[in-house]
Amino acid sequence: MAVVGAAALEQPPRVQRPGRRSRRRGEALAGLGLAAPALAVFAVFMFVPLVMTAYYSLTRYTGFGDPRFQGVENFTQIFGDPLFWRSLANTAVFTVVSVPLSVFGGLGLALLLNRALPGRGLLRALFYVPVVISAVSAGIIARWIFNENFGIANRLLSGVGLPEVGWQTSGPAALASVVAVQVWTSLGFAMVVYLAGLQGISGEVYEAAALDGASRWRVLRSITWPLLGPTTFFILVYMVITSFQVFDIVVIMTGGGPANATTFLVNYAYDTGFQQRRQGYAAALGVVLFVIVMVLTLLQWRVGRRREVA
Amino acid sequence: MTSTSARPRAVTGPGRSAPARATPSRRGAERRMTGWRLTTAVVLAAVVIFPLYWMAVTALSSPGALTRPDAAVYPTELRWENFTRPLEQFPFLRWAANSLTIAVVSVALTVVINLAAGYAFAKLDFPLKNVLFLAIVGTLMVPVQVVMVAQFNLVVDLGLVNTPTGVVLPRLAEAFGLFLARQFMDAVPDELLEAARVDGAGALRTFVAIVLPLSKPLVAVLVIFTFMWRWNEFIWPLIVLPDPDAFTLPLGLRFLQQQFGNDYGSLMAMSLLSILPMLLVFALFQRYFVEGVARTGLR
Numbered sequence: 320m321a322v323v324g325a326a327a328l329e330q331p332p333r334v335q336r337p338g339r340r341s342r343r344r345g346e347a348l349a350g351l352g353l354a355a356p357a358l359a360v361f362a363v364f365m366f367v368p369l370v371m372t373a374y375y376s377l378t379r380y381t382g383f384g385d386p387r388f389q390g391v392e393n394f395t396q397i398f399g400d401p402l403f404w405r406s407l408a409n410t411a412v413f414t415v416v417s418v419p420l421s422v423f424g425g426l427g428l429a430l431l432l433n434r435a436l437p438g439r440g441l442l443r444a445l446f447y448v449p450v451v452i453s454a455v456s457a458g459i460i461a462r463w464i465f466n467e468n469f470g471i472a473n474r475l476l477s478g479v480g481l482p483e484v485g486w487q488t489s490g491p492a493a494l495a496s497v498v499a500v501q502v503w504t505s506l507g508f509a510m511v512v513y514l515a516g517l518q519g520i521s522g523e524v525y526e527a528a529a530l531d532g533a534s535r536w537r538v539l540r541s542i543t544w545p546l547l548g549p550t551t552f553f554i555l556v557y558m559v560i561t562s563f564q565v566f567d568i569v570v571i572m573t574g575g576g577p578a579n580a581t582t583f584l585v586n587y588a589y590d591t592g593f594q595q596r597r598q599g600y601a602a603a604l605g606v607v608l609f610v611i612v613m614v615l616t617l618l619q620w621r622v623g624r625r626r627e628v629a
Numbered sequence: 630m631t632s633t634s635a636r637p638r639a640v641t642g643p644g645r646s647a648p649a650r651a652t653p654s655r656r657g658a659e660r661r662m663t664g665w666r667l668t669t670a671v672v673l674a675a676v677v678i679f680p681l682y683w684m685a686v687t688a689l690s691s692p693g694a695l696t697r698p699d700a701a702v703y704p705t706e707l708r709w710e711n712f713t714r715p716l717e718q719f720p721f722l723r724w725a726a727n728s729l730t731i732a733v734v735s736v737a738l739t740v741v742i743n744l745a746a747g748y749a750f751a752k753l754d755f756p757l758k759n760v761l762f763l764a765i766v767g768t769l770m771v772p773v774q775v776v777m778v779a780q781f782n783l784v785v786d787l788g789l790v791n792t793p794t795g796v797v798l799p800r801l802a803e804a805f806g807l808f809l810a811r812q813f814m815d816a817v818p819d820e821l822l823e824a825a826r827v828d829g830a831g832a833l834r835t836f837v838a839i840v841l842p843l844s845k846p847l848v849a850v851l852v853i854f855t856f857m858w859r860w861n862e863f864i865w866p867l868i869v870l871p872d873p874d875a876f877t878l879p880l881g882l883r884f885l886q887q888q889f890g891n892d893y894g895s896l897m898a899m900s901l902l903s904i905l906p907m908l909l910v911f912a913l914f915q916r917y918f919v920e921g922v923a924r925t926g927l928r
Contacts, residue, residue: 320747337851337902343754349832350753357746357807359762363769364780365802371779401664436663444915448681451911451918454859455879463687463893468828469696503677511918513761548788576792582682585864592778592870593868597822612769618681 320435375602382598393603403604405579406587406609413494413583414562416497417501422554424502425509426547430539431515432510443514447507454504458571461500465572472496488581493573500568505561509554516550552623556616563612584608633891688712688898695893712896715885721899723874724881729906731866731877732859738797739846739855747810747847748836749852752822762811773865781868791875796866800859806851813847814840830888849851850918860907878903 377417378386381554397403432443449457465486473483486496519545528538544551567583569575575590577584588608592601635924672923686704687712715721750762772855780799790796817840825835861881870876873884882896889895912919 346753346832347755349836350749350755353749353753353836354755354761354834355743357765360742360798361765361768361799361804363802364783364799365771365776366764368779368783368799369768369771371782372776373924375778384634386812413866428670429674431666436670438667442670442674445912447915447918448908448911449677451857451861452681453863453879453882453907455863455875455882456904457680459882459896459900460684463897464680464683466893467889469786469893471702481822489786493698501679506677515762558767558773565772567879570863572885585647588774589777589864593818594780596783598778602778605778609771609775612772616770617865 335580362560365509370604372605375599376606377603378599380599380602381596386599389599393600394607396600397603397607402582403607404519406582406584409494409579409581410563410565410583413498413565416446416558417498417505417562418555418558420498420502421505421509421558422551424506425554426513426551428506428510429513429517430543433514443510445511449462449504450507454567455571457500457504458568461496461503461568462572465496488574493577493581497565497569497572500572501562501565504568505558509558512554513547513550516547548623552619556619559615559619560612563608563615584611592599683895684901687893688901690894690921692892692894698777711894712902714814715895718873719885719888721880721881721902724876724878725903725906727793727875728879731732731796732856734793735797735800735859736797736852736855738801739803740851742801743806743810743851744841744844744848745836747814748840750811752805752817752819752840753813753832765804766808767804768802769808772792777868779867783867789869791870791872793875795857795869796862796877800862800865809850813844817843827894846917849914853914853917856910857907 327346375386377388379392380386381566419599428446432439432446436442464470467473467483467485467487472486472488477483484492486492524542524546525538530544533541564585565583566589569581569583569586573581575586585608588601588604591597591604639928683702686702689704689707689709691706691708691710699783750758784795784799784834788793789798792820822835823841826840830838839904860875860877863883866877866880870880876884885899886896
């Protein structure tokens, strides 16, 4: 006992090390134990399906029997598939129109509601309400509003002397109506994220600008907008990804019509996989969707980084 | 320059508009500006809320009343048939119960799994930690629709078609919650954990005694967002639950739409009922929706 004590006094590190090592082992066990449920769920329901998807995409598979391996046949077919290109073009147009509308709309609302204003909390909440309701209800409401014969949209248009619009019979009009609903349900989200971003800008910067006599527009352009760069970047990435995944509102509002004018990538993948039971082809479409989303995200990430450096 | 600028700020406090209050004309301009902002905001809010208002008006009107070209844009009557008729004809309450089960179970599991894993990934050291975290966060870029065919076949193999379990389990593999939890736990000061460790507490005790009580805002955000996503979800239940008895509310609404076609009164009434619980949750926890985005590092 005394000997051990003396040894410990003489060489403290050697005695401490085993203790630290066992503590470290205990920590590793606790860490793995606590992370285990998440790891299990991700392994079974994300990583396995990812591998399965990659495999399916190289097969011909109806969901019954075994998948038949056929190499890159699905992908060559996709590149010659006019409906794929149509749905890709539709998705691209939809994204290019709806994302900027949501981002700038959200920024406008955030600037409007950032500083003290009577009823500010209520107003913010009202703008956020469309974000929390389901896309299916949003689609059902929109279908009624854009009803060609009795919808309030056409009644308002003819009320102010404009021609009525064929929201279900004209392709571009149908697409526009879907864009409108998408913007309606995502504006509030952009607003809230921008409000959080605005909180992060210190008031001193604005005081300095006010002292220099900078105009409101000048302050917005040279101070607020650049300082909100990371916020804008996050919203952009998030919205582009979600807009490539749009499905619910289209199924409810237009069912992809008229004449595939509102068929988007996910609608097309769902139809091939679960209506026509061409699961191999649908998996290949999924792989293409994944590659597109990943490339867009990395692209935005690079542009965002370059802007931060500059 | 510095002395003149410092004085008004010291008098009126640290507000952003402090220098502007220095002169009366500026104060007037500021007030006019506020008036304009308020007017604009109210008009825009009215536009944004109008579809919901119109839904309510339609739900309370008789079928013929709104298809006339001269129909009013305000409710002219209060009729409840649009609510009572579909409730008698369709298992709407059953669908609501299914939705509630799926949402509540998902919320409970998501919170438990992500709190534990968030703490492990933020504060504990274990083999392959960073590789695993990157792999999981990387799946943020995988739209759910990419793997839906494979996930569905997995659910079929597990015999979970038409069960709430089949909807809940695969959706637990959502990187967003884990990402939020890790970000949040990362911000818990190490000194606090170190103090517990010095007192002889192991990693688990530290988690339960120190980290969990601090995590209330994180829990609130996870609860609200998970509830919202699961309550509103459409494509995944659509795939897993083909049997009308197993439907969730969004599936039921789509079913009604296919049944009712142009009976918009009933459709609006049922849509209204289906979004009410969500609106209630939002009204109660509104603060956390906004705070959650700000606090958990979403910016």
